[in-house]
Amino acid sequence: MHLTVRCAASTGLVAATLILAACGDSTPPAGGAAPVPSDARVRFIAIGDPGTGSDNQFAVGEAMAQVCASRGCDFVVELGDNIYLSGVSGIYDEQFETKFEAPYAALDVPFFLVLGNHDNSLGPGEGSANRRGDFQVDYHYRSDRTSEKWNMPARYYTFTAPLGSAAPLVEFWGLDSNPLAAIVPDLDPAWLWPIYGATQLQWLQETSQASSARWKIAMSHHPYLSNGLHGNAGSADGTSPLVPGTISAQPWKEFVEAGICAEGFDLHLQGHDHDLEWIKPQPQCGDTHFIVSGAADSPRNFGDAERNEVFYQQDQVLGFFWFEVTQGSLLGAVYQLDGDGRPQVAFEKTLTK
Numbered sequence: 009m010h011l012t013v014r015c016a017a018s019t020g021l022v023a024a025t026l027i028l029a030a031c032g033d034s035t036p037p038a039g040g041a042a043p044v045p046s047d048a049r050v051r052f053i054a055i056g057d058p059g060t061g062s063d064n065q066f067a068v069g070e071a072m073a074q075v076c077a078s079r080g081c082d083f084v085v086e087l088g089d090n091i092y093l094s095g096v097s098g099i100y101d102e103q104f105e106t107k108f109e110a111p112y113a114a115l116d117v118p119f120f121l122v123l124g125n126h127d128n129s130l131g132p133g134e135g136s137a138n139r140r141g142d143f144q145v146d147y148h149y150r151s152d153r154t155s156e157k158w159n160m161p162a163r164y165y166t167f168t169a170p171l172g173s174a175a176p177l178v179e180f181w182g183l184d185s186n187p188l189a190a191i192v193p194d195l196d197p198a199w200l201w202p203i204y205g206a207t208q209l210q211w212l213q214e215t216s217q218a219s220s221a222r223w224k225i226a227m228s229h230h231p232y233l234s235n236g237l238h239g240n241a242g243s244a245d246g247t248s249p250l251v252p253g254t255i256s257a258q259p260w261k262e263f264v265e266a267g268i269c270a271e272g273f274d275l276h277l278q279g280h281d282h283d284l285e286w287i288k289p290q291p292q293c294g295d296t297h298f299i300v301s302g303a304a305d306s307p308r309n310f311g312d313a314e315r316n317e318v319f320y321q322q323d324q325v326l327g328f329f330w331f332e333v334t335q336g337s338l339l340g341a342v343y344q345l346d347g348d349g350r351p352q353v354a355f356e357k358t359l360t361k
Contacts, residue, residue, distance in 0.1 A: 283308070
């Protein structure tokens, strides 16, 4: 499979310092971007917080395969907390098999993943060990993997779809939110949010402005807006914006507003809260829609179901989002698993441009 990506270099086995590097071919075709065929379409599933290896994760994997068989899927995006409770200890950690390869064996499509707090932890999710997340980047480059489904070429990167096309209909930005929103900040100065966050933000702005895609979609683990237990960036987990460091996710709030909001992204796909939400655009972020899809394994209750206005929300269910993108429309469908594990459409909405 040929992919065109633009990304930042790994900080693990393939690089020792935080630097920006070209990854793949980011040069537009001669004479400008190729025209997108009028019949082009992209179909994908968005899941989050799946990686326990439990019966629930296997059930969601089977439900996803059923939806892909009936409606079509080009790929899956996975929104972090890929491996619970504290990521992996190396590229040969058996958890890649038990918590990714095995649960999704029925799916024959690539996955594009971002890192969550549990992927960057020494304990149960504090997010203070970002170099642990680098093992998940390095797994992308392991030559003897069970499959080639796992795609995470860097801690933050872009890819375009249709996959391998010279005429992108949609471009995705996989973002690294943990250094800007961890409960316990990483003591390594390389991950300080004024440094790491500023570098990532500049990259996001530059690649967004260079993009020729009709639709722009960001994906991250930590939410900007959420009615779940963690809440909105800036006051996450009940903290004050005045609290120093990253625990309130105030640095992440500022990052999203200067990047995703200012650059006019169409969707921001988010995890971290274990529920399903389609949040209405907010005045401070233009026309960007916010999707929380974190119910792929361990659903739980909302924190405050009235915190943000929504088109749809549901807690305490297993489920995921399915999307179809064409030149003029973006259709999103929420799937919930019924008592027999079968996927049922709970809500659909179409955006047009």
